[in-house]
Amino acid sequence: MAIRTVINAAGRQVPLEINGQRVIPFRGVGKHLPDGRKYAPPIPSCISYPADGNKVVESLEEALVKCGIRNGMTISTHHHLRDGDLISNRIFDIASALGIRDLVWLPSASFPCNDPVIKYLEDGTINRIEGSMNGPLGRFVSEGKMKGTAVLRSHGGRVQAIQDGEVKIDIAVLVAPSADYFGNARGTGGNSSCGVIGYAKTDSMYASKVIVVTDNLVDMPCFPMEIEGNYVDYVVVVDKIGIPEKIISGTTEITRSPDRLLIAELTASFLERSGILKDGVTMQAGAGGTSLAIAVFVHDIMKKKGWKSKFGFGGSTKYMVKMLEEGQMDYILDAQAFDLDAVRSIEKNPGHIPYPVFNAYNYHSKGNLTSMMDIMILGATEIDIEFNGNVVTHSDGYLLHGIGGWQNCLQARNVILPVPLFRDRIPVIVDRVTTLCGPGELIDVIITERGIAINPLRKDLIKSVKGSGLPLRTLKELKDEAEKICGKPEKPEFDDRIVAAIKWIDGTVIDVVRKIHTE
Amino acid sequence: MGKKIAVTGYSGPKVRSDCEVTLELRIKGGITIDLTSKVRVLYGESIKTLCREMMDFFRIRHAKITINDTGALPFVIAARIEAAVNMLQVTEEYLPEMIRENTYSTTKDRFRFSRLYLPGNSPGLMINAGLHSSDGIILDLEDSVAPVKKDEARILVRNALRQIDFRGAERMVRINQGEEGIRDLRSVIPHNVNMILIPKCESREQVVKVNNEIGTIRKKYKIKDQVLLMPIIESALGIENSFEIAKASENVASLAIGLEDYTADLGVPRTIEGKESFYARTRLISAAKAAGIQPVDSVFSDVLDMEGLRQSVQNSKALGFEGMGCIHPRQIAIINAGFTPDTQEIEKSKKIVIAYDEALKQGLGVVALGSKMIDMPVVTRARKTITLAVRTGKLPADWKNEFIASGN
Numbered sequence: 001m002a003i004r005t006v007i008n009a010a011g012r013q014v015p016l017e018i019n020g021q022r023v024i025p026f027r028g029v030g031k032h033l034p035d036g037r038k039y040a041p042p043i044p045s046c047i048s049y050p051a052d053g054n055k056v057v058e059s060l061e062e063a064l065v066k067c068g069i070r071n072g073m074t075i076s077t078h079h080h081l082r083d084g085d086l087i088s089n090r091i092f093d094i095a096s097a098l099g100i101r102d103l104v105w106l107p108s109a110s111f112p113c114n115d116p117v118i119k120y121l122e123d124g125t126i127n128r129i130e131g132s133m134n135g136p137l138g139r140f141v142s143e144g145k146m147k148g149t150a151v152l153r154s155h156g157g158r159v160q161a162i163q164d165g166e167v168k169i170d171i172a173v174l175v176a177p178s179a180d181y182f183g184n185a186r187g188t189g190g191n192s193s194c195g196v197i198g199y200a201k202t203d204s205m206y207a208s209k210v211i212v213v214t215d216n217l218v219d220m221p222c223f224p225m226e227i228e229g230n231y232v233d234y235v236v237v238v239d240k241i242g243i244p245e246k247i248i249s250g251t252t253e254i255t256r257s258p259d260r261l262l263i264a265e266l267t268a269s270f271l272e273r274s275g276i277l278k279d280g281v282t283m284q285a286g287a288g289g290t291s292l293a294i295a296v297f298v299h300d301i302m303k304k305k306g307w308k309s310k311f312g313f314g315g316s317t318k319y320m321v322k323m324l325e326e327g328q329m330d331y332i333l334d335a336q337a338f339d340l341d342a343v344r345s346i347e348k349n350p351g352h353i354p355y356p357v358f359n360a361y362n363y364h365s366k367g368n369l370t371s372m373m374d375i376m377i378l379g380a381t382e383i384d385i386e387f388n389g390n391v392v393t394h395s396d397g398y399l400l401h402g403i404g405g406w407q408n409c410l411q412a413r414n415v416i417l418p419v420p421l422f423r424d425r426i427p428v429i430v431d432r433v434t435t436l437c438g439p440g441e442l443i444d445v446i447i448t449e450r451g452i453a454i455n456p457l458r459k460d461l462i463k464s465v466k467g468s469g470l471p472l473r474t475l476k477e478l479k480d481e482a483e484k485i486c487g488k489p490e491k492p493e494f495d496d497r498i499v500a501a502i503k504w505i506d507g508t509v510i511d512v513v514r515k516i517h518t519e
Numbered sequence: 520m521g522k523k524i525a526v527t528g529y530s531g532p533k534v535r536s537d538c539e540v541t542l543e544l545r546i547k548g549g550i551t552i553d554l555t556s557k558v559r560v561l562y563g564e565s566i567k568t569l570c571r572e573m574m575d576f577f578r579i580r581h582a583k584i585t586i587n588d589t590g591a592l593p594f595v596i597a598a599r600i601e602a603a604v605n606m607l608q609v610t611e612e613y614l615p616e617m618i619r620e621n622t623y624s625t626t627k628d629r630f631r632f633s634r635l636y637l638p639g640n641s642p643g644l645m646i647n648a649g650l651h652s653s654d655g656i657i658l659d660l661e662d663s664v665a666p667v668k669k670d671e672a673r674i675l676v677r678n679a680l681r682q683i684d685f686r687g688a689e690r691m692v693r694i695n696q697g698e699e700g701i702r703d704l705r706s707v708i709p710h711n712v713n714m715i716l717i718p719k720c721e722s723r724e725q726v727v728k729v730n731n732e733i734g735t736i737r738k739k740y741k742i743k744d745q746v747l748l749m750p751i752i753e754s755a756l757g758i759e760n761s762f763e764i765a766k767a768s769e770n771v772a773s774l775a776i777g778l779e780d781y782t783a784d785l786g787v788p789r790t791i792e793g794k795e796s797f798y799a800r801t802r803l804i805s806a807a808k809a810a811g812i813q814p815v816d817s818v819f820s821d822v823l824d825m826e827g828l829r830q831s832v833q834n835s836k837a838l839g840f841e842g843m844g845c846i847h848p849r850q851i852a853i854i855n856a857g858f859t860p861d862t863q864e865i866e867k868s869k870k871i872v873i874a875y876d877e878a879l880k881q882g883l884g885v886v887a888l889g890s891k892m893i894d895m896p897v898v899t900r901a902r903k904t905i906t907l908a909v910r911t912g913k914l915p916a917d918w919k920n921e922f923i924a925s926g927n
């Protein structure tokens with residue numbers, strides 16, 4: 001039974017229905033403005049909860065059973081424990097033992113430690129994952145082995161979908177490094193501190209049932225709370241929610257690769273010479289080695305000029321903390337901390353403020369942080385000559401990454417993508433991106449080790465660096481150079497079956513990923 | 520017949536942009552290709568086509584080729600296959616295209632502030648080497664290549680010379696000592712090498728031998744462009760003979776010192792302050808200057824210590840060295856900046872050039888600055904300093920107008 005497809009506003013063939021639900025094809029940037037009302041979870045009454053506020057139950061299994069876990073439910077989790085998460089997999093161990101089937105897992109991201117859920121995808125405990133797919137999980141989905149269709153959303157798209165009722169969470173299982181018996185919880189304290197749990201707020205507000213799992217039960221009130229106990233049904237205390245050294249990388253380090261450093265240097269000098277970098281700038285960069293190097297170079301420039309950044313949005317790293325502590329940044333607004341210095345900073349610096357992704361990234365809200373950022377540094381697996389970007393599949397067609405906050409961040413004033421021209425013979429700049437995640441009209445500058453391409457739509461930027469001596473090229477020229485060195489790549493072969501849908505930040509379908517053709 | 524299986528190249532979890540080729544010659548069954556590659560989807564067919572073309576070229580009809588590829592570029596795969604064939608039978612050379620960008624020549628008096636060493640059998644480091652703006656790029660066939668990999672490296676370096684655009688950096692090859700070095704020359708000289716580095720040079724004869732061999736090869740291949748020489752002095756004997764070495768041929772353009780081996784020869788540890796090599800360095804500088812060529816310094820081996828490097832460059836320049844080796848691209852900018860003329864030098868050079876212009880205008884035979892007579896080489900050097908100051912952005916191209924306008 002074939003599902004009807006249409007060509008969306010980005011020229012991509014997308015279905016009108018995914019997992020039995022009607023979906024809206026992408027209509028263009030800023031074109032889909034829904035009316036109607038937000039989703040609301042059932043109304044609880046306080047009388048149904050312990051009058052003494054103590055919601056602690058014996059085990060996660062008991063909590064899940066009390067929440068009424070059954071076939072076909074949607075279970076959400078957040079990813080703040082990253083590769084050290086010990087709880088997500090256990091939910092499905094329990095569900096499988098209870099004989100539950102066809103669950104939908106809605107993580108805010110998945111990590112290699114979650115690979116064991118593949119067996120539950122195989123045995124039918126889980127129907128599908130709506131969230132990022134990395135490594136073996138991505139391979140599993142790409143090869144068409146998952147029963148349902150994956151839905152990939154950005155961090156902001158996930159909270160938008162939850163808020164708008166596109167996904168209805170039956171049970172949210174939210175791990176917390178510290179919590180009290182009432183369910184107030186935060187990201188610091190205990191042995192599994194991750195600093196911030198900025199991805200958990202939406203789930204706590206919109207899920208029908210909420211379970212908080214902690215290994216550090218503190219006295220009421222657990223303050224400052226990021227999750228409010230009023231939203232919580234049950235509290236579970238376990239020995240260990242995570243493996244500390246895998247939750248936080250001890251330290252994030254700037255790249256040592258000479259080529260990446262060259263890209264970082266070029267990026268910093270572009271920011272300076274174009275005048276985008278200025279006193280009072282707002283900016284965001286990721287935790288990848290190249291981004292960190294850019295942050296270091298930018299910090300140097302700002303120090304020399306005596307400039308200050310008003311605020312930066314995390315994920316925070318020690319390099320951002322350094323800017324804060326040395327006086328080149330007034331505030332870090334932070335949805336997640338990447339290293340130990342960042343965690344320590346949250347505990348001691350009043351200017352380092354936990355800031356939920358619900359507030360930072362949600363497109364269906366009365367404004368958000370993304371459009372306030374002057375400089376946004378992002379990556380991509382592929383960019384095409386129309387400046388369109390791909391972050392979820394590689395050129396070989398396999399799903400390998402989640403979208404993260406990437407799509408949301410495209411709303412910033414100046415979106416800069418520092419990328420190598422090719423990675424081990426795999427070209428980054430291509431004729432047409434394998435999977436479309438971000439429309440080219442939102443991507444402003446591509447910076448490679450062999451030149452800088454500015455989107456022709458940004459005449460102001462082109463003018464600003466005229467005569468600066470920066471190596472300006474067109475994307476076509478860069479692509480041709482890559483092909484001269486690497487050869488012209490062949491295309492992966494796909495079957496018709498759709499294995500994943502890529503949502504745009506407004507909830508419409510911008511593209512799909514099809515099953516990789518295997519001989 | 521001897522062995523029928525040859526293995527070349529590298530594979531493994533840490534290897535990138537390279538491949539391991541196992542070639543097994545057979546007596547029947549045609550050509551079979553077993554390809555494992557990170558880029559199979561994108562380049563699988565083109566890799567197999569390359570294999571078949573090469574087997575055709577070498578007239579091999581029956582063989583099994585197993586390739587374990589981590590994203591090697593075509594010239595690398597070709598080098599690995601040729602090296603494998605080479606181990607099993609006498610072959611001709613399978614030459615990839617010489618790209619147009621790689622045909623530039625050099626001059627004896629160009630600046631050689633920074634020269635970047637690249638291990639000759641590690642393709643991953645080669646491809647972007649030209650982006651880091653070193654004055655020279657050295658494809659090293661000597662110490663960085665294991666003895667059993669010499670043949671392989673020669674082929675890879677030859678292909679790199681034809682295929683990689685080093686963006687104007689002087690194209691250098693460090694050859695091996697003795698007969699191995701002569702074999703190196705035969706492999707690389709026909710592919711537009713600008714300069715040959717002669718390691719562990721101890722005598723005039725070594726230079727002459729290399730120079731003669733290059734002469735023979737140039738004649739055979741009708742190569743017009745000169746091939747310059749940079750002997751590297753790495754022993755006490757070499758230091759004592761350094762002037763003779765510097766004068767051994769017209770083609771010797773620079774004299775380099777190798778301090779790791781030199782201090783080993785003395786039997787003392789190499790220190791950062793370098794007291795133990797002070798004599799050697801000053802002796803070599805003096806010999807080079809006496810012969811009218813550039814003395815260039817050894818490498819600074821701690822790639823993380825940028826402050827130490829900066830210090831070392833300053834000391835080096837103060838002694839009279841005119842350049843330094845780099846073992847990491849991050850060292851290049853610091854070295855280039857260190858040897859780039861400073862404000863004082865630039866000011867002095869400006870005056871000399873203007874004085875020369877004046878003298879020329881007035882038809883004078885001698886150039887004088889104040890009461891001091893100026894020799895022609897000084898003018899030449901001043902001009903070079905000015906050119907470099909302009910090139911490095913330390914001086915505007917139209918500085919003369921400004922100079923005159925300011926009433927100097």
